């Protein structure tokens with residue numbers, strides 16, 4: 377029986393110094409990503425070992441909103457840097473097979489976005505209309521698929537997020553606030569859609585999924601077992617969560633450990 381472990385990376389399995397929490401010692405940390413010469417993301421040694429072991433008995437599928445280039449920096453999640461056969465990047469807009477994007481998949485989504493008019497050229501004027509405030513520090517585009525703003529959280533009016541979400545949803549864009557990043561994602565680009573494609577390709581009969589943000593919600597809903605990190609945007613929001621989805625007891629990098637421990641148990645049970 378093939379078990380697919382489809383997991384978000386940032387603030388689910390891997391953590392920046394800002395997001396890891398305070399109850400972890402330097403000696404426990406393993407660097408998993410380096411950016412511009414500096415260590416950027418970490419796991420605890422315990423998590424890293426657990427993930428490496430898990431990858432031997434389950435099919436590990438990274439499912440991230442990172443672009444391909446950003447994803448390729450996260451080498452420490454694989455034993456000896458050996459990337460798995462599939463990875464979902466750009467929130468599901470791109471599926472990598474043996475490191476190469478599956479063209480037909482992305483072309484189909486590009487057509488869908490064009491016919492839905494959820495393309496960046498249509499979005500930008502709307503963003504300029506609503507977000508001219510000084511708490512927008514930078515505007516970034518991800519390989520022409522979606523947009524995120526880097527915001528000043530101190531000044532960001534969180535009470536308006538519900539209203540913004542409604543406005544942008546009406547024109548086909550989902551929003552997600554993760555740390556300092558405010559994402560605008562075409563509704564047709566989902567982690568769940570890409571996971572389903574890989575599930576079929578590897579003929580998996582059970583899917584365990586983990587995540588922390590609203591962009592992970594559909595992924596966990598589509599799985600047989602879901603795990604949400606307690607510290608994440610999704611748990612803190614008011615969305616309805618199905619009964620096959622559990623929430624970790626712990627937060628920060630310890631939630632990552634808890635997720636991997638739980639998944640290892642499930643894999644043992646189904647093997």
Ligand SMILES: [Mg+2]
Nearest residue numbers: 384386387588
């Ligand atoms: Mg995340």
